Amino acid sequence: MRNVGSILLTDYFDQLSEEERGYCKDVILQYARVPLMPRYQYQVSDGTTSAISALPVLFQNYPAERDVIKLILLLTLFDDSPVGMGGGRYSVFPGLAIHKLWENHFDDMQSLLIGYLLLKPQYEELRKKFHQESYKKGVFEINQGQLHEDFFKEHEHDLEKIMENTISIDNLKNLEQTELYILNTGFQLIPLKTADAGHKQLALSIIATFATGLLSRDREDRIDYSVRHSFLEKLAYFVLSSSERDIPDYLKPFLDGFNGSEAISDLFEQLILAEDRLDTYDKFWQVWSLFFEKLIALCSGGDGYWYVDRIVKSYLFAQTPWKETATDWHTFKDSNSRFFADIAKNIGHCPSTLYALAKSLNNIASRFINPGISWLSGMLTCNKNLWTKKLEAETLYYLESLVRKYTYKER
Secondary structure (H helix, E strand, O other), X not given: OOOHHHHHHHHOHHHOOHHHHHHHHHHHHHHHHHHHOOOOOOOOOOOHHHHHHHXXXXXXXXXXXXXXXXXXXHHHHOOOOEEOOOOEEOOHHHHHHHHOOOOXXXXXXXXXXHHHHHHHHHHHHHHHHHHHHXXXXXXXXXXXXHHHHHHHHHOHHHHHHHHHOOOOHHHOOOHHHOOHHHHHHHHHHOOOOOOOHHHHHHHHHHHHHHHHHHOOOXXXXXXXXXXXXXXXXXXXXXXXXXXXXXXXXXXXXXXXXOOOOHHHHHHHHHHHHHHHHHOXXXXXXXXXXXXXXXXXXXXXXXXXXXXXXXXXXXXXXXXXXXXXXXXXXXXXXXXXXXXXXXXXXXXXXXXXXXXXXXXXXXXXXXXXXXXHHHHHHHHHHHOOHHHHOOOOOOHHHHHHHHHHHHHHHHO
């Protein structure tokens, strides 16, 4: 019965009797509370995730249970236990449930978003205090029930405001000092295509804080990989789903701090992957144009330092794992030939540019093969350093393959 009740209520709600619905409701709430119990450890198919996924149906149809459901969602958002092998956290499950409710229950979900960002840091401080006190007593597990009880007592007023939807973004202070993994969870909760001014305010603050950390040579390696990847993936989708007016604002921290860090390469890769799914032609090329001059300046001294060579390859679509059979991309039009010509002209002295153009012209940019031969020829003619510098692995292979394809096409 672990998952059956959730399936019945989510997929067959209208076909159930009132008594059957009530029974399924009680089962779902029972399992949804399990993660809040002492010594809970997530196990696949333990019934908790399917129960949490069904909470939006309960929230919609049982108004009397909404405060209970909001509290369950808030406290399970606090759960950072790892799930799976990809670095995911348990909080992803209540996050998915919250996304299902934004459209019809905006104020409730807004309260959970703000409440999470407000109370999660304080919850962690209390947990840390419990750990320290337990350790002094020679106990290496904390009393989860007592932790929740003390947390409720200390933050009763804030919890009431969350339940009543009277909590405000103005309650959030010093957001830039919040741990990045907490900010990332909050960022994941913000819906795509949002037009809410509060969401934009939060997003701008979170993006700026992340950019400072990701682009800093001192802190970059200290940011958890899964947190970094999750944030950049969400940022890519968030930017390309936003209005063209807002896109420069969201990218400003990365444009202002643009450097040769690995995070820039990762951002480009995530933007390409997001565009591959979203197909937002004008927005994508708006983003690429915003970064164009930054990349030119970065490559003025070549690509032999930091991660500049990888950044070039990412920007020119050569780091993306395209299908071997791919010969075109929905975000390329004949008019984009000018972009590649400008790249060859401005950073043609970089071996990574030669590699990236040769590789892309062999696959997803093959529509540009005719002018592409001229671009590559011009690069090799104007930049004699390319004849003596060590080239990227497989550069010659892609050049030879391109010449064969061109010769066959033009024979």
